[in-house]
Amino acid sequence: MPCNIPRQTLTNDTLVQQWYESLFRSCGRYSTLMHSDRSFEGVLDIHHQDEVCVSTISTNAKKITKANPDADERVDDHHFVVLQVKGQSHFEQMGSGVTLEAGDVTVMDQRYPCMMEFDGMSEQISVQIPTHMMIDILGASCPSHAVNIQTRYGSGFALRNYLVHALNYSTRKSHSQLTVQNNLLTKLLGEALSIDKSFLSNEDSQSMRLTDVKSYAIKHIGNSELSMDDLAQNNALSRRQLYRLFGRESLTPNQWLKNLRLALASDLLLDKTQLDRSVADICYVCGFKDLAHFTRSFTSHFGAPPARYRKDKISR
Structure with a gap:
């Protein structure tokens, strides 16, 4: 246990x-x-x-x-x-x-x-x-x-x-x-x-390379300009190889990165030490370029817009 x-x-x-x-x-x-x-x-x-x-x-x-x-x-x-x-x-x-x-x-x-x-x-x-x-x-x-x-x-x-x-x-x-x-x-x-x-084995090697890609993405999560080409080039991969790696996750690299940013945004919104941080600030810290796009994506993923999501969860 x-x-x-x-x-x-x-x-x-x-x-x-x-x-x-x-x-x-x-x-x-x-x-x-x-x-x-x-x-x-x-x-x-x-x-x-x-x-x-x-x-x-x-x-x-x-x-x-x-x-x-x-x-x-x-x-x-x-x-x-x-x-x-x-x-x-x-x-x-x-x-x-x-x-x-x-x-x-x-x-x-x-x-x-x-x-x-x-x-x-x-x-x-x-x-x-x-x-x-x-x-x-x-x-x-x-x-x-x-x-x-x-x-x-x-x-x-x-x-x-x-x-x-x-x-x-x-x-x-x-x-x-x-x-x-x-x-x-x-x-x-x-x-x-x-x-x-x-x-x-080849499977272990692929797992290792996928871990390298994810480590790089996590390190640069706040960079709104981070692209799939960046992920591929900085890990000695072609764009096609990158997409094949993420096939193991049943997600495209774009989807995985977006989910990672939304998960980080959720954590920050609910972190009681970060309550003075605005939704806009959290949006940009998590690597989203546009507040309106962030709000739509967050609402679709979590079922409520960021401000209401924070209010409802913290008041419970």
Whole structure:
């Protein structure tokens, strides 16, 4: 069953204790070394579904350490795939050291002692994959220490794009997409670690390319000039290839992009921190060129014009 730990900023002894409890649930038995000259800050979210767990950690701690292997602790019998979102961190495990900047990815085995050292405020998102799944696909080559994955080009770049898209989607909505495609994730890991270049089937490759296209669209959602040619060219596709990719979704690229913008508009309209934002402002932030067109599209999709939709939903 899904398990969600609410986001909390920890500012006193009670909340620090909650930090340790959440850290244990997410990572196992770790100790946290805090700076003596500053207040501790730590935010930890955990989401479970099936065998895959997604964690978001943001902290200004000096160091997090696991001193001893806990072979009897089932919670530790997994690998971490870590995406550094902000700041810098340094991992050490089994004599191997890895330094991560924003956008870097590493994989590490949680069954063994390790140390994570942070430079200022650091934010990471990680996927915990059961070790048996890693061994099934990587065999004896499954890494037992922290390994850095280059993400500037090739399969490492594809892995990073997949993580960014899947994690952004899953932490915002649900983890179904990540869970359904966890086999693709492990295959991409194998490819990025140069274990076996034959892992990716044609279907997996197409899923990966579609993820790249969606990641680009999400990043540029506010650009009202974003065209199908832009989506194709910036992902090394022809226009025909782009439309064939979206055939898997039973939508054209235009329809998918329009639905994405309408979903974002709905979220902003109902966000209580955005109530001072006008409908027109939300229209343009979501990449619509024309308020009248936005209103017609929104009404057709949600059954009410934006202003009334906001009023009716928030008053309930």
